[in-house]
Amino acid sequence: MTASAEARETALLAAQAAADKLATNVSIVDVSDRLAITDAFVLAAAPNERQVQSIVDEVEERLRQHGVKPVRREGVAEARWVLLDFVDVVVHVQHAEERAYYALERLWKDCPTIPFVDASAPPADRAAAGAGTLSADDVDPAGAGSVVLAPDPDETGPDHLDAAADGASNEDLLDDDVLDGDVLDDDVLEDDPLLDGAGGDAGDTGTTGR
Incomplete structure (x- = not known):
C-alpha cells in the first residue's frame, strides 16, 4: 500500500510551503504501509524558533488555500518541534537540534520516500535531484522550493x-x-x-x- 494521491498532493504542498520559508532538510516519508492513521510525514527543519514558527504559519496558510486545515497542532508555544496533523499527512517542523537528535528519517528508514524537488532550485540542480519526478510545482504552480530525500545506503x-x-x-x-x-x-x-x-x-x- 502506498500513500493516496490526495495525501501525496497535500504532502507536496506542505513541503513546498516549508521550502519557500527556507526550511532545511525538507523531505517526505511515505508511512502508509506502517501506520493506519496517516499516509505521509513531511519533515522540515529550521535553525531557530522564530523560523520554525514562520514555516508553520506558511504551511498552514498554503494548505488552507487548498481547503485543508489541521485537526491538531502541538508544540507551537515552544516552537522547537511543531506537529501539524492534517489527517492523511502529518507535518513535523523541528529546530535543527531536535532534527539531528531524533533523526526521524533514520527512525522510518524502512519506509519509501516521496520525491520532492525544490521548484525554486536552478534547473541543473533540479535535474540532478530528481529528473522526471513529481514536484510541488506540478501540484501548485504558484509555489516554490523543496529537496529530495535520498537514503544513505551506508547508513x-x-x-x-x-x-x-x-x-x-x-x-x-x-x-x-x-x-x-x-x-x-x-x-x-x-x-x-x-x-x-x-x-x-x-x-x-x-x-x-x-
Missing part, C-alpha cells in the same frame, strides 16, 4: 532502529537511548509528538496521537 542507523526493522516491539525501543531520561527533560517529553501515542506508551513511534 545502518542506531542499534535500536535496526532492532525495530527486525520486529522489535515498541516496549523494547523504550529501553533504548532515544528516550534516555538523562538526555531529555520533562518539557521535551511532554511536547514530543511521537510520545503522544495510542495505548499511552511513551515513545510509541507508530502513531501521531489521534
